[in-house]
Amino acid sequence: MFTRISAILKGIFVLSCFFVPSGYAQANPGQPPASTEAPLTITLQDALIRARANNVQFQAALTDHGLAHQDKVQARAALLPSVAYNTTVTLTQGASSAASPNPQIFLANNGTHEYLSQGDVHEALAFSGLSDLMRAGALEAVAKAKAEIAARGLVLTVVQNYYGLLASQRKYANAQQAAAEAQRFLELSRKLEHGGEVAHSDVIKAQIQTQDRQRDLREARLAMDKMRLDLAVLLFPNFNENFVVVDDLDLAPPLQSFDEVARAAQTRNPDLQTSAAFLKAARYDLLSARAAYLPSFSLDYFYGIDAAHFATHENIQNPAPPPSALRINNLGYAVVASVNVPVWNWGATHSKVVQAGLKRKQAQRELSFTQRKVLADIHNAYAEADASRSELDLLKSSAELAAESLKLTTLRYQGGESTVLEVVDAQNTLTQARNIYDDGVVRYRTALASLQTLTGTM
Secondary structure (H helix, E strand, O other): OOOHHHHHHHHHHHHHHHOOOOOHOOOOOOOOOOOOOOOEEOOOHHHHHHHHHHHHHOOOOOOHHHHHHHHHHHHHHHHOOEEEEEEEEEOOOOOOOOOOOOOOOOOOOOOOOOEHHHHHEEEEEOHHHHHHHHHHHHHHHHHHHHHHHHHHHHHHHHHHHHHHHHHHHHHHHHHHHHHHHHHHHHHHHHHHHHHHOOHHHHHHHHHHHHHHHHHHHHHHHHHHHHHHHHHHHOOOOOOOOOOOEEHHHHOOOOOOOOHHHHHHHHHHHHHHHHHHHHHHHHHHHHHOOOOOOOEEEEEEEEEEEEEOOOOOEEEEEEEOOOEEEEEEEEEEEEEEEEEEEOOOOOHHHHHHHHHHHHHHHHHHHHHHHHHHHHHHHHHHHHHHHHHHHHHHHHHHHHHHHHHHHHHHHHHHOOOOOOHHHHHHHHHHHHHHHHHHHHHHHHHHHHHHHHHHHHHHHO
């Protein structure tokens, strides 16, 4: 009998484990879901390394850079001599009889059987080849700068998600504290009502405040889980939530002077480098178009056999008396040099030159615009970083003052010197001040990362 009861209770316990609400899976803010393995601890630098390895857009930019480099290799190879070897046999229909005066019927070839086996060293020289090589080098620089832009944009995204998760964890902790304080105040108001010191309306107000704080706690938990998922997508090739991030929000580096930032931006800004490389490529594109007006040269050196038999040597009978056999060497060489002078192509070359000139002018305009925009972005980003850094001390002081105000207001309420509305207002002010401070720290970190994307001082 007791055995059956124990088995039934055990089964009920096992089934109850499957119906535990998911909200109770994590007891502490910032902790990953339950797992058999220890959570992976990730710093900001670890997050950046993982994001570079897994981000599709950044890897696509690196692929474009690799393709541009291979284009440069191909353009350089086009200027160098090439070596090829080919073997060809040509079989022609012969005469119907040996007594025919023509040994072959199809007269386009040198003989009934013709064997060609030779190597060819080919060199083509054109004035456009060098400009094409320089243009490929400039486009490689463009691809490299774009890869740098993608890398810095990825850094900003990781910083936003990394510190966004830390801020959401802190806000969740603030919501937990606010819920605990509301619960304590509800218990205090009930004790005071039981002693006849406050009205029942105070208890009702405290109960409403407690319910609001419980709702805020659930919303803060939901926001924290969303930020964790967003960061996990950036960092891991497979879906993984079993990680914790190191909280270094209060260890933000100092802000450099504006002159140092401006000097760094002039030499290491990837947008400026991209525009300058585009202009350089457009100039070489114009030179390549103009080179079509000039002659081009080609040289071929052939060495091998071109004979009626596939052999390096052959024996033939000498018809002159006295009859004898002659040994002929089939190996030999030939040199073919060509000069191509353009004369008339109905204005196609002129049209290409006009197109290249238009592209160069547009590249100059874009470079000028980029220079102005980078200067404006630097001023805006520096002003944002400076303002957010200056406000941190004020925000921290406000949070400390709000905590002290809640403590004093609660004591005054116990002494009958303040109302329940003042206590509730002090609680809300403290929670709001703590959240605003956490947002301010994240704002400074994000502004600093935005400034560093412009200067290259990551």
